[in-house]
Amino acid sequence: MMESMEIDREKAPFTGEENKETKPIVVVLVGLPGSGKSTFSDEVMRISSRPWARVCQDTINNGKSGTKIQCLSVAATALKDGKSVFIDRCNIDREQRADFLKLGGQQTEKHAVVLDHPAKLCISRSVKRTGHEGNLQGGKAAAVVNQMVPKKELPKLSEGFDRITFCHDERDVKEAVNVYGSLSPLDSLPSGCFGQKKSDAKIQLGIMKFLKKVDPSGNAGSDPTVRQKCSPNKLSVGEDTVLQRSKMDSAALEKVGKSNELDITSTSGANSANSIPTLAFPSISTADFQFNLEKASDIIVEKVEEFIGRIGKARLVLVDLSQGSKILSLVKTKAAQKNIDSNKFFTFVGDITRLHSQRGLHCNVIANAANWRLKPGGGGVNAAIFKAAGSALEIATKEKAVSLSPGKSVVVPLPSSSPLFAREGVTHVIHVLGPNMNPMRPDCLKDDYVQGCKILREAYSSLFEGFVSIVRSHGVASIHNSGRPLESGGFQEVIPTNDDQKAKREADYESERSKKYKGLRLDLKSGASSLMDEEKIQDKSVNMTKSWASWAQALHDVAMHPNKHKNVILEISDDVLVMNDAYPKAQRHLLVLARVDGLDSIADICREHVPLLKTMHAVGLKWAVKFLNENKSLSFRLGYHSVPSMRQLHLHVISQDFDSIHLKNKKHWNSFTTPFFLDSVVVIKELEDVGRVTLKDDKCLAMELRCHRCRSAHPNIPRLKSHISSCQAPFSADLLQNGRLVSSTGTDF
């Protein structure tokens, strides 16, 4: 496992220097006439805060069409001025693009944006356009496009591009416009191929075969200059800042053994790599669980040796985030000593959640150094993988198992809805739990390395067994032939739970899953969900109103059945009732409840409720004044939570001392001191003026802790509370005006 600090280096994963200065970008637009290249660049330039120049061959000669040489010269000038440039010409084949890839040398990023619309569409567009300009007869325009179609050769990373974006429809184009348009002068984009259809490779291959231009394998390796450029032996770490992406990748690749005939192309984003099933795995138990590195590296090599004969052409890759990783170098050395085939097993530096997009290494399976609860969090690889894979992985994991014992693993097919599937091509995650030697962590084995080594061996056996089962059951075919990963072919180890708590969780699991995830299970079951599930899903889609958990019903119950709660009610009428907040967050903290059934929160309010809100405010204000008469040092705000936790519309009347043992966390604080708290007077005014209330996102609740008076920031709740106990700064003018703050010195009464 990697430490979380290392995960933080994600943005500059290699040396941390990559992003220090941002290079201008040469964006080579690729597309037929009428594909929208000019529109694309215009759109980006319109919204971008970054300096751009559009180099358009059609207009470069004082509005008339010019030459490629002119384009190169204008582009070079723009780059010298620090501008990024769009090369707005068809750039339909490799040869046309090659010279633009030399622009600015290594000081520029080279991108391609492919506007790959159907030729029919391009023709109809360019016919219209040329008709307008009167340059070409419609028929001629069609002929020009048609002539170009067979020459179309999609760009590849091996040509020297750092990044290629394929757009197949208007939605893709819009997305790409946003991506480039929102780049600030300091931003850079991740390297790699984005949006490529699986069929592209085949079409491309067909064209190439037809033209006999390129090695039909489609490999960049057919280009000797690239191969040489990529030779790991020619690199040293110090060169990284000026290296281009393809070099970075190969530098990141720490091949086991001394051979340098490694198929770099298979790791540079070329399609051929996608066809080799590859398991990327972190070193298990050596980070957080403090397993001895020497022993761990022995076990890794031993287990790799045992399994390497069983995985066919598939590959195992030990991954670590840091360049100087001890475990990588130990394993590398030991694997070389044992002459393990370095094409099938090697070590690799990179973020395991971004091996394809950042490092060009496609791994269809990744291992996760999981925790026993199979839950996100905990830092390191586990946190990173769950974060990168999104909720889809959590749900898919729950489908397979709820806990894991040390030495065991569980194979989880990754739903296509997961970003890891879409971006990285990961089809399976194998969670594996190693032995813990860290006394600070649960289930520590103390120094029992006899037991520890046994469990670590089991862990790798289980992991590799899982990978073997994936390779054997569907392997290559599953990676790209379907829109979603196939179910694992039988292998999985669902761990029987062995203590009461775990057993309880497992028992709860079924009912909980049906409660929480019924709407999401469509992703998991490929149209084969049971009738029962479908009924539940339909129910959910019909009933769109928010459902409230049982604990959130308390206020509703009081409002509907006040007789049952006489002891807590301070005042009651037909419309409203007043009660103390059960967990007051300040010296004085009341709730004024609406007694109408069906008004759960401020989201249900519209103009017709203004009289009710005015009543609630008047009642609340009356109590605030009463409290002020008892203690003139207090001040009050009356307002609603944008998104309340408890059902039944309720107005908070809360003194601004926030002196309470019940105020314990950030959510408490921010729910009363950020825009999440909607002042009653403001809500009423908004309803009267525009007929609806603007709610605030619950992002407010995660904001930093700031004093509500002087706005100073504080690192944690205790420090904040200590500060507010003495801060006497005046409240903001905004609060003092408009009657939002009720105090004895205020203007309200």
Next chain:
DNA sequence: GTTCTAGAAC
């Protein structure tokens, strides 16, 4: 909404 607690932060 609170309580409980693992694990992050110090």
Next chain:
DNA sequence: GTTCTAGAAC
């Protein structure tokens, strides 16, 4: 080691 947060469970 203690303090504090944040997520899960209710």
